[in-house]
Amino acid sequence: MPQTETARKAVPPTGLSPSRAGDFLTCPLLYRLRVIDKLPEPPSAAATRGTVVHAVLERLFDAPAAERTPERARELLRPQWERLLGERPELLDLFPGDPDGAALQQWLADAEKLIAQWFRLEDPTRLHPAERELYVETVLESGLKLRGYIDRVDVAPTGEVRLVDYKTGRAPSRDFEGKAMFQMKFYALVVWRWKGVLPKRLQLVYLGGGGDVVSYDPDPADLLAVERKLLALWETIQRAVATGEFPATRNRLCDWCDHQASCPEFGGTPPPYPLPLLEPVPPAQPAVPPAASLPPARSAEDPTGDARRSETSEES
Numbered sequence: 001m002p003q004t005e006t007a008r009k010a011v012p013p014t015g016l017s018p019s020r021a022g023d024f025l026t027c028p029l030l031y032r033l034r035v036i037d038k039l040p041e042p043p044s045a046a047a048t049r050g051t052v053v054h055a056v057l058e059r060l061f062d063a064p065a066a067e068r069t070p071e072r073a074r075e076l077l078r079p080q081w082e083r084l085l086g087e088r089p090e091l092l093d094l095f096p097g098d099p100d101g102a103a104l105q106q107w108l109a110d111a112e113k114l115i116a117q118w119f120r121l122e123d124p125t126r127l128h129p130a131e132r133e134l135y136v137e138t139v140l141e142s143g144l145k146l147r148g149y150i151d152r153v154d155v156a157p158t159g160e161v162r163l164v165d166y167k168t169g170r171a172p173s174r175d176f177e178g179k180a181m182f183q184m185k186f187y188a189l190v191v192w193r194w195k196g197v198l199p200k201r202l203q204l205v206y207l208g209g210g211g212d213v214v215s216y217d218p219d220p221a222d223l224l225a226v227e228r229k230l231l232a233l234w235e236t237i238q239r240a241v242a243t244g245e246f247p248a249t250r251n252r253l254c255d256w257c258d259h260q261a262s263c264p265e266f267g268g269t270p271p272p273y274p275l276p277l278l279e280p281v282p283p284a285q286p287a288v289p290p291a292a293s294l295p296p297a298r299s300a301e302d303p304t305g306d307a308r309r310s311e312t313s314e315e316s
C-alpha cells in the first residue's frame, strides 16, 4: 500500500474494545496493523457465517415468543445472507468457481447447524431480551474509553441483568475458560461504569462443537481487577503509539494472520509507521503486561475468532 494512502487513514487509537485489547496482548504488530495502519483483511467464510448466524439470532426475537421456532430461524437464514451480500457484494468472492451454488449451499447448511445447536442450548420462547446487539461505551475516570457490542441483554423481572454473547466456535477447554470470560467481564465493567448496574450473570453460548454454555457471576472485586489491567494495558499501548514500537510476537494464531506479508517474523516488512513519533524508542524490555492475564483475540480452537464484525473499523 502506498505510504500516502496509509498515512491518510492512520489515526491514533482512541479507546479499547475486548478484541483489540486481545490483539495487542497476542501481538503488538497485529494491533498496529489493524488499528493504526488499518490494513484491509479479506473476509473469511467462517467469520461471515458468524455474522449471518448472529443476525438470525438477533432478528428471531422480532417474532412473538411462541413463533421463535427452529423453522422460523431457518427461514431467516437466506434473507439475512442476502441482506449482508447486498451491503458487501465482495462477500461473493468467498465462493469462487461455484457455478451450481454447491459451496454456498454447504456454507448455509453449516450455518443452519449452528442455529439448530442454539435451540438445544437456549429456549427463545422463554427469553425476553431487553437489548440485542447493544453498543456500549464508557469513559473511565482516567479518560480511557471502553466500548463494544453485547449480543443480548436479559433483564429479570426482579431487575437482575444477564449479559449474553454467542460464539460460533467451540467452547474452550477448562484451562482457557477464564480467558474467554475476559470479554464478558470487560462488558460488565462498561455496563457497571456506564449505568451503575453490576450485571448478575455473564454467559457465553458456544454453538460450535457439541455446544456449551459457560456462565460466571462477577463481583465488584473482579471488575475492579479488570479495570486495573485495562489501565495498565492502555498505558503500554500509549507508549507504543508514541515510540512506534510494536514488536511482532509469534503466536499460535500466526497461521491465520492476514498480515504475514507485513510481518518480520515471516520475512515481511511493515509499512512505514504512519504516526508522528513522540518519544525515543525505549531500551529493550517486555512490551506488554503478562499475556496470561488477558485473553488472545482468537483461540486456536476457534481460529476464526467469531470475528463477525468489521472490528478494525468500529473498534479501535
Ligand code: SF4
Binding pocket: 027, 029, 030, 248, 249, 250, 251, 253, 254, 257, 258, 259, 260, 263, 264, 265, 266
Ligand atoms: S503473523 Fe503472527 S507475529 Fe506476524 S503480525 Fe501476524 S500475529 Fe503478529
